[in-house]
Amino acid sequence: MSYAIQTINLSKTYKGGITALRGVDLEVPKGCCFGLLGPNGAGKSTLVKILLSIVRPSGGTATLRGVDIRSAEARRRVGYLPEGHRFPSYLTAAGVCRYFAQLAGIEGERLAREVDDKLALVGLAEWKDTKVKSFSKGMAQRVGVAQALIGDPEVVFLDEPTDGVDPVARQGLRTVIRRATDGGATVFINSHLLSEIEVLCDEVAILDKGAVVQRGSVSELTALASGNKMQVRFRTGSLPDELWAKLAEHKAEREPDGWFRVEIEDEAEISAIIDALRSASVLVFAVEPRRMRLEDAYIELLGADRGMHVARGGTV
Amino acid sequence: MGPLLAIIADTWRQSRQQVVFLIMLGALALTVLVSVALTHTIEGHEPDGTIVEKVAVHGIDDEGQLLTSAWMGLYSSTLMRELETDDLDPFSEEGQRMQEELMKIAELQAQTSAKQRGVEVLIYALGFAIYAISMLLFIAASAGYFPALLEAGAIDIVLAKPLERWRIFFGKYLGGMALFGAALFGAYALLFFGLGLRTGIWHPAIFRVMPLQLLSAATLFGLIALLGVLRGSTALAMIVGYIGYVLVDKIMRVLLFVPFGSDRWQSTQELLRTVIPNFAQVRETALLSVINAPATDWQPVFVMLAWLLLSLGLGYWVFYRRDY
Numbered sequence: 001m002s003y004a005i006q007t008i009n010l011s012k013t014y015k016g017g018i019t020a021l022r023g024v025d026l027e028v029p030k031g032c033c034f035g036l037l038g039p040n041g042a043g044k045s046t047l048v049k050i051l052l053s054i055v056r057p058s059g060g061t062a063t064l065r066g067v068d069i070r071s072a073e074a075r076r077r078v079g080y081l082p083e084g085h086r087f088p089s090y091l092t093a094a095g096v097c098r099y100f101a102q103l104a105g106i107e108g109e110r111l112a113r114e115v116d117d118k119l120a121l122v123g124l125a126e127w128k129d130t131k132v133k134s135f136s137k138g139m140a141q142r143v144g145v146a147q148a149l150i151g152d153p154e155v156v157f158l159d160e161p162t163d164g165v166d167p168v169a170r171q172g173l174r175t176v177i178r179r180a181t182d183g184g185a186t187v188f189i190n191s192h193l194l195s196e197i198e199v200l201c202d203e204v205a206i207l208d209k210g211a212v213v214q215r216g217s218v219s220e221l222t223a224l225a226s227g228n229k230m231q232v233r234f235r236t237g238s239l240p241d242e243l244w245a246k247l248a249e250h251k252a253e254r255e256p257d258g259w260f261r262v263e264i265e266d267e268a269e270i271s272a273i274i275d276a277l278r279s280a281s282v283l284v285f286a287v288e289p290r291r292m293r294l295e296d297a298y299i300e301l302l303g304a305d306r307g308m309h310v311a312r313g314g315t316v
Numbered sequence: 317m318g319p320l321l322a323i324i325a326d327t328w329r330q331s332r333q334q335v336v337f338l339i340m341l342g343a344l345a346l347t348v349l350v351s352v353a354l355t356h357t358i359e360g361h362e363p364d365g366t367i368v369e370k371v372a373v374h375g376i377d378d379e380g381q382l383l384t385s386a387w388m389g390l391y392s393s394t395l396m397r398e399l400e401t402d403d404l405d406p407f408s409e410e411g412q413r414m415q416e417e418l419m420k421i422a423e424l425q426a427q428t429s430a431k432q433r434g435v436e437v438l439i440y441a442l443g444f445a446i447y448a449i450s451m452l453l454f455i456a457a458s459a460g461y462f463p464a465l466l467e468a469g470a471i472d473i474v475l476a477k478p479l480e481r482w483r484i485f486f487g488k489y490l491g492g493m494a495l496f497g498a499a500l501f502g503a504y505a506l507l508f509f510g511l512g513l514r515t516g517i518w519h520p521a522i523f524r525v526m527p528l529q530l531l532s533a534a535t536l537f538g539l540i541a542l543l544g545v546l547r548g549s550t551a552l553a554m555i556v557g558y559i560g561y562v563l564v565d566k567i568m569r570v571l572l573f574v575p576f577g578s579d580r581w582q583s584t585q586e587l588l589r590t591v592i593p594n595f596a597q598v599r600e601t602a603l604l605s606v607i608n609a610p611a612t613d614w615q616p617v618f619v620m621l622a623w624l625l626l627s628l629g630l631g632y633w634v635f636y637r638r639d640y
């Protein structure tokens with residue numbers, strides 16, 4: 001099987017002895033949306049930069065579209081949106097797209113058409129002649145996505161693509177990314193927004209301390225993290241203290257708006273909890289299963305202790 | 317438009333943003349236009365009473381005397397540059413040869429019209445101004461080219477394109493040089509046509525200044541590019557550029573007069589003068605080539621060429637090896 005991206009024992013040690021990658025083996029199938037997760041300093045950006053020859057590997061090999069990354073040809077029909085990009089302030093939105101497209105060898109009528117199409121795709125058609133220096137962070141990010149998609153690339157790397165983008169535009173960008181994968185492109189996303197990865201990506205890998213620690217589909221990872229446990233949410237009237245103490249054996253946690261959630265191993269336990277609530281004359285308004293989110297799985301799999309206090313159900 | 321042209325075009329846009337390049341264009345155009353406007357021809361008397369046409373400059377040399385008489389001095393200076401000693405014995409073989417050369421210059425002077433000589437001296441003087449203005453402002457304009465290209469967040473997308481790194485490095489370098497070359501050609505072309513229209517002398521030797529000036533600029537830009545790639549600092553690249561262009565020659569001259577005495581120090585001085593690029597010497601050679609082209613002093617030219625290759629090679633190597 002040929003992969004859009006493949007790395008074999010890829011490693012990187014920077015000057016000064018900092019090891020960013022330790023023998024990363026990764027295969028990304030063609031046409032999938034792939035998410036790379038990991039804490040700060042895990043080596044996510046280094047991995048992408050090595051694949052794009054921005055950083056040189058210390059060891060191992062990698063291919064892009066089946067071509068060795070040491071060849072410039074590997075980067076043909078590849079789009080890239082780096083995190084914290086800085087476009088030349090003297091360029092307009094169309095100028096940014098045109099310049100980077102020309103560097104990729106796109107010329108003539110196709111160039112003009114692609115620039116117009118991609119800026120329209122990210123909702124910036126009316127802003128194409130405005131200099132990017134006057135853009136908000138979210139708008140600049142959309143220009144970045146547009147330039148990454150010019151030329152209908154086979155592989156697109158997006159590093160924090162929705163960083164600074166408002167919710168409505170974020171939804172629009174998700175549609176754009178889905179459309180790219182529907183068109184056959186492989187999209188590789190680095191993002192801290194796990195909810196984003198969850199709704200977009202077919203496959204996910206978790207990188208930690210320079211090594212891939214888990215990989216699979218979102219459902220595989222959540223199943224792996226949850227094991228045979230499941231969570232159920234209840235919305236009830238006020239709970240007496242003695243009942244709350246009893247629910248502690250189910251790792252009960254309060255949530256806003258009269259909700260609390262418990263962890264169970266068998267669905268039959270739901271009836272037992274309802275019985276306990278009813279016998280304490282507590283009104284039960286709603287009961288619902290709570291699917292484990294990728295964020296919970298991520299914390300579960302990586303461990304909560306990362307030098308910061310991380311509470312279950314949210315970061316602090 | 318290919319990727320290389322795209323980089324060159326981007327360098328032009330960057331230059332417009334930086335303003336210094338536009339100031340350079342304006343200063344060059346103003347210098348040439350004002351000088352040409354002040355230049356005119358007059359009729360003057362030779363010592364033997366004949367009436368000849370001369371070139372004069374309003375308010376500076378109204379009689380055209382200075383321009384005409386300076387020609388002999390400038391031409392002779394091209395011979396003096398070839399002398400290896402200040403203490404020439406007129407009866408020695410070299411002394412005799414020098415006297416013969418001076419006789420030839422006197423004959424040449426007699427054969428060259430006063431107007432032609434005046435124009436050549438004017439070209440020398442204006443060439444000096446164009447040279448100085450363009451080089452000094454080019455250092456300021458070009459110092460930011462590489463640091464801006466390599467800025468974090470800006471270089472990533474460029475490197476991710478299907479371009480070898482040598483194309484990016486040399487594309488940026490050629491972009492800077494192409495703009496400078498175009499500006500320089502424009503200035504000398506303006507001077508050529510301006511003086512031609514004002515004096516009737518169409519002197520293509522004006523363009524002889526360009527190759528050596530471009531070599532000087534290329535070497536300076538090579539050093540600036542190397543520093544830009546090494547340190548990513550516009551200010552540092554600019555400072556070193558100015559030191560290299562303005563101060564090195566002055567320091568060398570001062571060192572020559574310092575009476576250290578020891579042979580070893582004398583040899584060190586000689587060595588330094590031989591291996592360090594001397595922009596003032598090359599400038600002088602370039603400007604005098606308008607009057608006497610064969611008198612080119614090749615030693616500093618070769619040294620400059622070596623530094624150009626060295627700085628470009630090293631700059632590219634650093635760019636090629638570095639992670640961004």
